Amino acid sequence: MSQHRRRPSGRQVARKRAVVAAAFVGTVALGTGIGVWASSGHSDGEPLAGTAQRPSGSGQAASSAARAGTPTPSPTPTRVYPLSQAPRTIPAVRSHTAARGPGWRPRQGGRVVVSNAALADEGRLIAGELGLSYAGQKGANEDVKTGDLRLDIGGTGDPESYTMTVRGGSVRISGPGDAGVFYGTRTLKQEVHGGGTAPEGVVKDRPAKPQRGFMLDIARKPFTAAWIEDRIKELGDLKFNQFGLHFSDDQGFRIESSTHPEIVSPDHLSKAQVKEIVALAASRHIQVVPEIDSPGHLGAVIAAHPDLQLRNAQGVATRGAIDISKPGSAKIVDDLLGEYAGVFPGSYWHLGGDEYQALTVANPQASYPQLAAAARQKYGASGTVADLTTGWLNARADTVRAHHRTMRVWNDGFFRGTSVQPAQDLQVAYWTGKEIGARQPAEYLSAGRKVLNYNDEFLYYVLGQPNTFVYPTGQRIYQQWTPRVLRGTAAVSSAYDDRILGGSFAVWCDLAGSQTQDQVAAGIRMPLRATIQKLWDPRTPSMSWTQFKGLANKLG
Secondary structure, eight states, X not given: OOOOOOOOOHHHHHHHHHHHHXXXXXXXXXXXXXXXXXXXXXXXXXXXXXXXXXXXXXXXXXXXXXXXXXXOOOXXXXXXXXXXXXXXXXXXXXXXXXXXXXXXXXXXXXXXEESSGGGHHHHHHHHXXXXXXXXXXXXXXXXXXXXXEEEEEOOOSOTTOEEEEEETTEEEEEESSHHHHHHHHHHHHHHHHHXXXXXXEEEEEOOSOSEEEEEEEOSSSOOOHHHHHHXXXXXXXXXXXXXXXXXESSSOBOBOOSSOGGGOOSSOBOHHHHHHHHHHHHHTTOEEEEEEEESSSOHHHHHHOGGGEEEOTTOOEEEEEEOTTSXXXXXXXXXXXXXXHTTOOSSEEEEEOOOOGGGSSSOHHHHOHHHXXXXXXXXXXXXXXXXXXXXXXXXHHHHHHTTTOEEEEEGGGSOTTOSSOOOTTOEEEEOOSOSTTOOOHHHHHHTTOOEEEOXXXXXXXXXXXXXXXXXXXXXXXXXXXXXXXXXXXXXXXXXXXXXXXXXXXXXXXXXXXXXXXXXXXXXHHHHHHHHHHHHHOOSOOSSOHHHHHHHXXXXX
């Protein structure tokens, strides 16, 4: 039996229209969250913002097409991306302009191209790290494809600054110098390793301080070349740019020598190994800063030359101190300075100058009459042992200056009230305020000296924690230290900020057996990250310590 379809009533029609309208509103609301409808003809790949976009053509034309039986083009969904978040890196980037887009991640077939042959090393390194191919040098508009990472040198300003632009499925890192471009690749590497995707937008970044260092004492405790190379790779990824190497002290002399092989300890690095370390560091834009400390801390040299040992008026040997009244003392140290200037080609040199024991007694002139006599002979009747020691330091500076190096000296190598003044180009490596006649950092700064921060309250990792030392924590550095905190916990005036060149975290091996080298690596991991954060940007960090530590663990 056939059944006739009933015609809907007016109330049913109204109810049906309401349901359809509600469904449409829900669809639009959903689209606002995950995307909007866009014309299928949208070709530039940029995400669209705003509300749903009508198909091409007027409503009248669309109605006519429908009446004629012509199908209306179906709109295709295009993602609307939320504004990107700033990259989460260590150190944090200083500026990020957010944008809408998918960001960038390495993909199969992706390439690294460079605008300048000087960036070939940086290009090959980041290509290998991200699993991309290195395509070499390309012009600005030459065969550059979506998905590429492009490295450019250009512009003016701080050579360590860079701009990183993530847009249109590609990345461009540019900077005035290759160091800045390299740091941009470190930011990109961390973004990809930490989150898989570099966020859309523009990063503009630069360091606050030009010298960002880590110092290692291999004289008291030998470290393997492989361990040192691992630290250099770690430092490079964190944007440190100096690696200090303290390789001569009372306990050992740890690098092969051709001028004085008799002083070298059995466990030492060969020059070939050092050459590889220096080359690796250079590839990460890190300079190796050597230190041959004198006139104290020369025990390993003196052990092979006991005639150069400093002795007091009673003939008792003074540990680690060389007799600076003897011409042979100057000769052997100058031989070594000249030799290693050829091994370490960087711009910087550490002369040491600290803890000369002849100046720690109540009356140096009475305790060391030979030094007092040499001082009077050289500087007149009023010459003192402090004058003679300052003159020694200046003479060693002359030796190193001839090799075109910038020199630094520990702050307790500068003496108050001497007739002989330290050379004006000596920078102050400020580590302590505990020495006899200690001077506040402001005294050096107000005199126009450039200063580097080695504050032993925060930045000294001393094996075995002798005396009053305790292992520094990353949290304390992160929360309490800045480059202006040079001594203790108090900051110097901001008026001196430009004279503070940066700083260095230091590992000293006073009680060498207290930790293995792997334990040292683990112990300094978070302090290094906190230190570089403050050297790159001394402002109060936006992340809490817990967040910072979590990010460090995520980045590896």
